[in-house]
Amino acid sequence: MNIFAQATYIFFMARKHQTLGEFIIENQSEFKYSSGELSRLINSIRLAAKVVNHEVNKAGLVDILGAAGDTNIQGEDQQKLDVMANTTFINTLKNREIVCGIASEENDDYITVEGHNDDHQNKYVVLIDPLDGSSNIDVNVSVGTIFSIYRRITEAGTPVTLEDFLQPGRNQVAAGYIVYGTSTMLVYTTGHGVNGFTLNPAIGTFYLSHPNMQFPEEGQIYSVNEGNYVHFPQGVKDYIKYCQEEEGNRPYTSRYIGSLVSDIHRNMIKGGIYMYPKSSLNAKGKLRLLYECNPMAFIAEQAGGKASDGFTPILDLKPTELHERVPFFCGSSLMVNKAEEFLANSYK
Numbered sequence: 365m366n367i368f369a370q371a372t373y374i375f376f377m378a379r380k381h382q383t384l385g386e387f388i389i390e391n392q393s394e395f396k397y398s399s400g401e402l403s404r405l406i407n408s409i410r411l412a413a414k415v416v417n418h419e420v421n422k423a424g425l426v427d428i429l430g431a432a433g434d435t436n437i438q439g440e441d442q443q444k445l446d447v448m449a450n451t452t453f454i455n456t457l458k459n460r461e462i463v464c465g466i467a468s469e470e471n472d473d474y475i476t477v478e479g480h481n482d483d484h485q486n487k488y489v490v491l492i493d494p495l496d497g498s499s500n501i502d503v504n505v506s507v508g509t510i511f512s513i514y515r516r517i518t519e520a521g522t523p524v525t526l527e528d529f530l531q532p533g534r535n536q537v538a539a540g541y542i543v544y545g546t547s548t549m550l551v552y553t554t555g556h557g558v559n560g561f562t563l564n565p566a567i568g569t570f571y572l573s574h575p576n577m578q579f580p581e582e583g584q585i586y587s588v589n590e591g592n593y594v595h596f597p598q599g600v601k602d603y604i605k606y607c608q609e610e611e612g613n614r615p616y617t618s619r620y621i622g623s624l625v626s627d628i629h630r631n632m633i634k635g636g637i638y639m640y641p642k643s644s645l646n647a648k649g650k651l652r653l654l655y656e657c658n659p660m661a662f663i664a665e666q667a668g669g670k671a672s673d674g675f676t677p678i679l680d681l682k683p684t685e686l687h688e689r690v691p692f693f694c695g696s697s698l699m700v701n702k703a704e705e706f707l708a709n710s711y712k
Contacts, residue, residue, distance in 0.1 A: 384410060384550065384561045384570035391556070402538065402554065405462045405488060409511055412456040413542045413550060414568055416449045416494075416509065420501070420544045445501050446470060449494035449509065457490055464516055465489040465524035467686060469655040474686065476523050484521055488537075489514050489528050493655040496541075497623025506545035508625025512659040513538040529686060533658035533679035540663065541625045551577065551629070553666040558632075574633075579669030582698040583635020584613060587620045587627045595643035599674070599710030603703045624651065628660055628694060632667055637695035637703060641674065649673070649691035653683055657692050670700040674707045 382390075388403045450470040457463045458477050464486035467474040479486045493510040500507055514535055516528045540552025548563040550570055560574030586607045593601065607616040619636070621627050627638050642649045651657050661671030661678035671678040671694040681690065693703050 382572040384572070387559065387561070387572055391554075401462050401487060404460055405457075405490075405513065406538070406552065408456050408460045408462075409453070409540070409542075410550060410570060412453045413509060413548070414563065415452050415456075417542075417544050417548045417563065417565075419448055419452075420445065420507065445507075446495050446498045449498075453492055453494050453509070453511075462486055463488050463490055464520075465528055467491045467529050467654065469493045469652055469687070474524070474526065474529055478523075484523050487516055487520065489516055489524060491529060491654050491659075493652070496625050496656065497621070500621070500623055505621060505623065506543055506626040507623050508544060508629075509542040510625060510656055510659050511540055512536055512654065512662070526686070529654065530683040532682050533653075533661055536658065536662045536679075539659035541629070541659070543625045543629050545626065549573070549629070551663065553663055555662075555666065558663055558667040577632055577667050579632050579664065579667045579696050580635030581668070581696055582613075583631060583637070583696045584616045585619045585631055585634060585636030586616045586639070586699075587618075587631060587636060587695075588639040588641075589620060589622070590618065592643055592645060595645050596641055597643070597707070597710065599707035600639065600641045600703075602710060603706040606702070606706065624656055624660065628664075631695045632664075632669065635696050635699075637693065637699040639703065640692045642691045646689070648689045650689055651692045653678070653681060653688045653690045654686065657690055657694075660692075660694055664694050668697065669695055670697040671695075672700060672704060674704060 388406055392403060450468055454466055454468065454475065457466055461480055463477050464484060465474055465476055477486060478484055491512040495507055496510055497507040514531050515537055516524060517531065518525050518528055538552060538554045540550060542548065542550045549560050551558060551560040558577040559572060560577055561570035562573035563570050593604065607614060609615060619630065631638055640649060640651050657678050664671045665679065673681065673691045674693055693700050
């Protein structure tokens with residue numbers, strides 16, 4: 365092994381054993397507002413993720429499987445773990461002197477956090493999907509958490525308003541997800557690439573395992589609920605048929621887990637496209653712009669991928685309500701481009 369190869373190997377191994385905390389401190393200067401808040405905010409998310417991970421992993425042993433008996437603002441049945449994860453993340457975030465507001469997919473309205481001195485001086489709002497894909501818990505399939513962080517736009521010293529949450533995705537200062545699967549990973553970006561950290565459950569520490577994650581420019585996986593095929597717009601039907609044709613590197617492989625975090629995570633590693641279009645069943649789409657699409661789009665773009673509603677980049681959309689839904693196409697850039705081409709042609 366030559367000197368350059370030795371140096372590269374040593375650098376890689378050092379990075380591979382770097383903890384999430386060490387990584388945040390080392391890269392703090394890349395954060396636009398580097399005064400320690402990001403470190404504390406990500407650390408609070410890390411702590412909540414470890415608690416949720418512990419509960420998810422013992423779900424079959426205790427009475428937290430199944431429905432909780434309530435519905436959320438989306439009209440969906442809440443699972444017991446939904447409620448637990450929501451409470452865990454909200455309480456953990458509220459206990460830090462950083463967040464001035466929290467919006468959750470599980471709550472009707474946003475939560476105002478006054479701060480320890482009741483002076484509303486905290487600077488950040490967090491939007492969160494506490495347990496994405498929770499209906500899969502009962503059958504032991506991977507689930508996740510998605511989070512999005514913005515700097516408030518209203519004046520410090522005043523309570524947050526709806527305006528602080530209805531910001532375009534381009535305004536995000538950080539976003540990420542946690543996937544609770546065969547291993548638990550935290551993947552996040554602050555606008556300088558995407559990095560993934562895997563939890564060592566023996567000592568409760570996240571280690572850098574996937575530095576500089578990138579979507580392959582093109583893949584061979586398409587992820588969509590084909591059970592809704594008859595309800596899809598013609599352009600989407602045409603693109604699915606294109607994916608199934610025997611030509612070039614096609615047909616593609618159909619892989620759909622039903623947990624957004626898991627589907628996106630797999631496609632970012634292997635290359636692919638995730639689609640949840642509008643349909644005759646869901647005229648505006650089903651996924652939530654603020655809690656799911658914006659953070660995943662930010663991650664996708666930072667990893668060299670692309671995300672759109674089929675026509676417009678997701679990050680350029682201006683939200684109009686807290687629980688707004690939009691169509692969502694996300695993944696390898698050439699595959700998303702091709703899907704958009706089919707959608708555009710269907711309207712000619």
